[in-house]
Amino acid sequence: MAPKKAVKEEKILLGRPGNNLKSGIVGLANVGKSTLFQAITKSTLGNPANFPYATIDPEEARVIVPDARYDWLCQHYKPKSQVPANLTVYDIAGLTRGASTGAGLGNSFLSHIRAVDAIFQVVRCFDDAEIIHVEGDVEPVRDLNIISEELRIKDIEFVEKALEALQKQTKRGGQSLEMRKMKEEEATVAKILEFLQNGNDVRKGDWSPKEVEVINPLFLLTAKPVVYLVNLSERDYIRQRNKYIPGVAEWIKTNSPGDPIIPISVSFEDRLTRFASEAEAEEECKKLGTKSALPKVITTMRTSLNLGSFFTTGADEVRQWTIRKGTKAPQAAGVIHTDFEKTFIQVIVFNYDALREYGDETAVKSAGKVMTKGKDYVVEDGDILLIKAGAAKG
Numbered sequence: 001m002a003p004k005k006a007v008k009e010e011k012i013l014l015g016r017p018g019n020n021l022k023s024g025i026v027g028l029a030n031v032g033k034s035t036l037f038q039a040i041t042k043s044t045l046g047n048p049a050n051f052p053y054a055t056i057d058p059e060e061a062r063v064i065v066p067d068a069r070y071d072w073l074c075q076h077y078k079p080k081s082q083v084p085a086n087l088t089v090y091d092i093a094g095l096t097r098g099a100s101t102g103a104g105l106g107n108s109f110l111s112h113i114r115a116v117d118a119i120f121q122v123v124r125c126f127d128d129a130e131i132i133h134v135e136g137d138v139e140p141v142r143d144l145n146i147i148s149e150e151l152r153i154k155d156i157e158f159v160e161k162a163l164e165a166l167q168k169q170t171k172r173g174g175q176s177l178e179m180r181k182m183k184e185e186e187a188t189v190a191k192i193l194e195f196l197q198n199g200n201d202v203r204k205g206d207w208s209p210k211e212v213e214v215i216n217p218l219f220l221l222t223a224k225p226v227v228y229l230v231n232l233s234e235r236d237y238i239r240q241r242n243k244y245i246p247g248v249a250e251w252i253k254t255n256s257p258g259d260p261i262i263p264i265s266v267s268f269e270d271r272l273t274r275f276a277s278e279a280e281a282e283e284e285c286k287k288l289g290t291k292s293a294l295p296k297v298i299t300t301m302r303t304s305l306n307l308g309s310f311f312t313t314g315a316d317e318v319r320q321w322t323i324r325k326g327t328k329a330p331q332a333a334g335v336i337h338t339d340f341e342k343t344f345i346q347v348i349v350f351n352y353d354a355l356r357e358y359g360d361e362t363a364v365k366s367a368g369k370v371m372t373k374g375k376d377y378v379v380e381d382g383d384i385l386l387i388k389a390g391a392a393k394g
Contacts, residue, residue, distance in 0.1 A: 013212070013306055013324070013326075014202070014203060014207070014212055014215060014216065014223050015117055015118075015216065015223065015224065015225075015305075016117055016216065016219075020088070020322075021087075021088070021117040021118065021305050021307065022060075022088040022089070022090060022115070022116045022117050022118075023087060023088070023089050023090070023116060023117065023118045023119070023120055023301050023305070024089075024090040024091075024092045024112065024113055024115075024116035024118075024119055024120070025037055025089065025090065025091050025092060025120045025122060026092050026113060026119045026120065026121050026122070026147070027121055027122035027123065027124070027143075027147070028124070028143050028146065028147065030124075031122045031123065031124035031143070031231060032122055032124065032231045032266035032267075033091055033092070033122050034059075034091055035266045035267070035269075035270050036120075036122060036229070036231070036264070036266045036269065037059060037061070037089065037091035038270065038273070039266065039269035039270045039272070039273050039294065040063055040089060040269075040294055040297065040298070041061035041062075041063055041089060042273060059090065059091040060088060060089070060090050061088075061089055062086040062087070062088055062089075063086055063087045063088075063089050063298055064084045064085075064086050065084060065085040065086060065087055065298055065299065065302060065309075065320070065322075066295040066298060066299065067084070067085065067299075067309065067320060069309075069311075069352045069382060070084055070085070070309075070311070070318070070320045072352075072356065073311060073313055073318045073352070073355075073384075074318050076355075077313050077314060077315060077318050078315070079313075079314065079315055079316060079317050079318045080315070080316055080317065081316065081317040081318075081319075082317070082318055082319075083317065083318070083319040083320065084320050085309055085320040085321065085322045086322075087298055087301065087302060087322075089120075090112070090115075090116055092112045092113060092116075113151070113221050113224075114219045114221060115219075116224070117224060117225075117305060118224050118225045118226070118227070118301060118304055118305050119224050119225070119226045119227070120226075120227050120229055120297070120301060121144075121147065121226050121227070121228050121229065122229045122231055122266075123140045123143060123144060123228060123229065123230050123231060123248060124138060124140065124143065124231050125138070125140050125230050125231055125232050125236075125242055125244040125245065125248065126138070126231060126232055126233040126236065126265075126267075127233075128233070138244070140230075140244045140247060140248050140251075141247045141248065141251050144248065144251050144252075144255070145251075148201070148255060151201075151221040151222050152196055152199070152201065152221075152222055154221055155196050155202065155220045155221050155222050156193065156196045156197060158218065158220065159189060159192050159193045159196060159218065159220070160193060162189050162218060163186065163189045163190060163193055166182060166185060166186040166189060167186060169182055170182050170183050170186050184210070185214050188210070188211050188214040188215075189214065191211070192205075192211075192214075192215060192218075192220075196222070200222075201222035201223075201255075201256065202215060202220050202222045202223040203222060203223050203224065203225060203226075204256070204257070225259075225304040225305060226256060226259050226304075227259070227260045227261075227262065227297070227300050227301050227304055228248070228252055228256075228259060228260065228261040228262070229262055229264050229297065230242075230244075230245060230248055230261060230262065230263045230264065231264060231265070231266050232263055232264065232265045233265060233267065234265045234267050234268040234271070236265070237263060237264065237265030237268055237290065237293075238265075238268075238288050238289070238290050240263070242263070245263065248261070249261060260300050260304065262293060262296055262297055262300060263293065264293040264294075264297065265293075268290075269292060269293065269294055272284065272285070272292055302322075305324075306324055306325050306326075307322050307323065307324060307325070308322075308323055308324075308325045308379075308380075308381035308382075309321060309322060309323070309381060309382065310323060310332055310379050310381075310382070310383045310384070310385050311352065311382075311383070311384045311385070312336070312384070312385060312386075313384055321335050321336065322335070323335055323379060325381065326378060327378070327379050328375065328376060328377060328378055328379070329344065329346075329347045329349075329373060329374070329375060329376075329377040329378075329379055329385075329387075330344040330375050332347075332379045332385065332387075333347070333385075333387045333389060336387065339389070340387055340389040343389040343390035343391065344375060344387070344388075344389050345388045345389055345390055346372055346373065346374055346388050347372070347373050347374075347377060347385050347386065347387050347388065348370060348371070348372055348373075348385070348386040348388070349370070349371050349372075349373055349377070349379075349383050349384065349385050349386075350364050350369050350370045350371070350383075350384055351369075351380060351382050351383055351384065352382040352383070352384060353382060354367070354369040355384065
């Protein structure tokens with residue numbers, strides 16, 4: 001007899017399912033968050049002020065995702081309408097030591113983080129006597145420890161409450177299916193609590209699909225992906241040298257292995273936005289032998305959120321759509337319109353790479369690179385889709 005094929009357990013991702021995911025800019029007060037937000041979103045919401053809590057309500061903006069594939073498709077099809085992908089970014093009030101116990105704007109700050117799906121953590125690595133530091137001096141490793149600890153303390157408090165609520169229910173006892181499920185959930189929540197109490201972030205745990213199903217509705221702060229942005233002076237950014245970076249890199253390697261770290265100069269990015277045109281800003285970068293870090297910041301966050309793109313193309317419109325990687329065709333169709341998911345029939349698909357290689361759709365077809373796929377097709381990053389769906393029921 002042939003050996004039984006092992007059933008591969010599908011990996012469920014930590015975090016909210018969905019495609020409209022949000023990133024929050026987080027850090028201690030006065031590290032450059034609001035200025036970064038203005039540079040990244042090309043907006044001037046309020047004035048970044050030199051004191052803690054200048055940003056009290058999270059500001060929100062959509063950022064266009066830079067993508068050379070989208071640019072090429074627009075040039076190729078010359079459509080009447082062009083719609084790029086975007087990423088929603090929030091500027092969240094500065095954190096201070098003791099936020100988890102309500103210091104400063106503590107609790108509202110932490111609930112704002114709970115509402116986002118991923119975190120840009122800004123770490124101050126520049127000296128400037130003009131800009132006060134809430135802790136009195138610049139010491140990035142201490143700042144990283146403060147934020148890490150505050151988020152973890154808040155998660156512990158939250159998980160303890162969830163465990164307490166479950167224990168009240170399981171005390172009743174009984175053998176019903178519902179009770180068994182509740183006891184399993186209780187055991188998972190107790191495991192999460194122990195993991196946090198041992199000084200770990202939830203996103204670094206090795207959780208089974210069943211455990212992830214319990215974790216996700218808790219919206220834990222330490223379960224969210226983090227991209228570390230090391231904020232340098234303009235001079236240090238241009239010469240790519242800074243005395244604080246080795247310590248920061250070492251801390252991330254020990255405490256958040258695998259998380260991306262991007263050097264950026266927020267003051268430089270802010271200065272670039274003040275040029276009259278993008279061409280002038282590019283000229284300035286060329287002159288200084290450097291480039292803006294913002295495109296990398298946006299694309300890295302998209303990768304951390306496990307997001308990818310598919311395209312719809314034609315003479316009328318070229319549009320880039322955002323999906324979680326691993327999304328099947330009907331759910332991708334649902335991103336365009338919810339009715340398309342319900343009435344999905346099939347999808348005609350070819351990839352951007354094939355179009356780029358063969359030059360036009362006719363040549364792609366002749367090369368046998370156009371496929372017709374059904375409901376189980378997993379959409380790949382860079383796919384160009386033509387979705388066939390039935391009429392929606394009235």
